[in-house]
Amino acid sequence: MFRCIFSEGQKYKNLLNGQWVDARSGKRDRILSPVDGALVGEVPAMSPEEAGEFLKTAATAQKSWAAVPVSERAAILHKAADILLSEQVAIAGVLMREIAKNKKSSLSEVTRTADLIHFTAEEGKRVTGESLSSGAFPGFHETKLSIVNRVPLGVVLAIAPFNYPVNLAASKIAPALVAGNAVVFKPPTQGAISALYLARVFCEAGLPAGVLNVITGQGRSIGDFLVSHPLVNMVAFTGSSKVGKHIASRVGMKPLLLELGGKDAAIVLEDADLALAAQHIVAGAFSFSGQRCTAVKRILVLDSVADQLIGHLLPLVRKMTVGRPEDNADITTLISRDAADFVQALIEDAVQKGAKMLTPAKREGNIIYPVLFDRVTVDMRIAWEEPFGPVLPLLRVKTAEEAVKIANDSEYGLQASVFTESIDEAFRVAAQLEVGTIQVNGKTERGPDHFPFVGVKSSGMGTQGIRYSIEAMTRSKAVVLNFN
Helix, strand or coil: CCCCCCEECCEECEEECCEEECCCCCCEEEEECCCCCCEEEEEECCCHHHHHHHHHHHHHHHHHHHCCCHHHHHHHHHHHHHHHHHCHHHHHHHHHHHHCCCHHHHHHHHHHHHHHHHHHHHHHHCCCCEEEEHHHCCCCCCCEEEEEEEEECCEEEEECCCCCCCHHHHHHHHHHHHCCCEEEEECCCCCHHHHHHHHHHHHHCCCCCCCEEECCCCHHHHHHHHHHCCCCCEEEEECCHHHHHHHHHHCCCCCEEEECCCCEEEEECCCCCHHHHHHHHHHHHHHHHHCCCCCEEEEEEEHHHHHHHHHHHHHHHHCCCECCHHHCCCECCCCCHHHHHHHHHHHHHHHHCCCEECCCCCEECCEECCEEEECCCCCCHHHCCCCCCCEEEEEEECCHHHHHHHHHCCCEECEEEEECCCHHHHHHHHHHCCCCEEEECCCCCCCCCCCCEECEECCEECEECHHHHHHHCEEEEEEEEECC
16 A cells, blocks of 8 residues: 555645645645546646745755666666556556546556556666767877766656556656656646556655655646746656647757657558558557547548458447446547537538548547548548547548658658558658658557657657657766876
8 A cells, every 4th residue: 555645535635845735725626537527536726836846846856866876766666666566456447537548548558657667767777878089080199088978957847648647657757767857747637636646656666755746737827837947957748739839939948858749640552451451540540539649540541442441440440339438448538528529520520521421420428439431631620630539531542652742741740650561662651751650560659668759840859768768858968088
């Protein structure tokens, strides 16, 4: 059992300097379940003035934390991962209630996060510097030696999204901590309770006071204050492209890791294994009801095989279950009414403009039943906008070059899939795609977590992935020895 008491019934607290605290004003945000509107809990609504205390405490604690040997920092991370794994059922239960993620996916998020933290702890031990001799550069003799180390940036502000409030929090917190940074963590409002459970794990693992502070509150109230504060040395954010661009305009000269939106295309060529492609596309499009930045969000298929592909897709979509998270339904309620309204507007626009609906559009409250469209054209919103819901448009193209053009015309550049039996064709198409990652004969997805995760254009900035994140959260520091 945890000893770090972070709640009183359904009233949760924030972590500040090793203590669980409430907002001085007593103001709280109520977290209601998307499933049935029941109260999941309440979290403090902190003010900008209070937010400053979280940053000052982190800045002070970081100095001593950076002096702790990396082996000891890694040991705390390993302990946190073990505790997280032992509490996977309880935390998965919170995820199901708070963000309507189904049971299987909720458990997977927790276990994957434990694996990520373990791997990060070990990878942190392998981040090393280098030595450089001046004699290697023309015109210099062996008169200088540069000893280059990696040092922490200071205070990392980590901001996580609602859809993976545990995993995408840990993917920022763990690399920052093992590198010697302190972290101020701002969870999403919807998802804050799940994220506080993660913070509780680090507390129980023995992380020194102030090294991880967790603050809740509305982004519109404390967001700009946090990202622009001079004590923040780096911002690591996952969320919408709109908010990411706003953060970029506010931070000034600070390093950024931004993981933003996507409009990932699955390009299906004539020689593709269509049954395999259909399985990956459906899994990629409808997992967590499509509420993933890396979800397959459109199919670009050669017209000559489009009908055959649809023949494989339809049975898979039709057999998807719709219902409650605890029943392990494939499709559950979207995160909010606004989200469901937005998806419905995209559906209605496509229908009005002549798209062919292959599965019936049905809505029950905030549940949108899975929709597969054929005959989608580039004048429809669904061809370009990110639905973050269970809607999959199919666009027919005449050539691979046309598919690449449509894919690249997007403002986003996160991932794409290419389905083909020709490795030469796969590399040819991949070379032309303006995205961070191309999946060959597989769905677009994040991970494994030590792989690089990159977004270009409106999909992000910087490279994530365990080693890459550690490197992004450190800087080179050189000491030059001069020999006379």
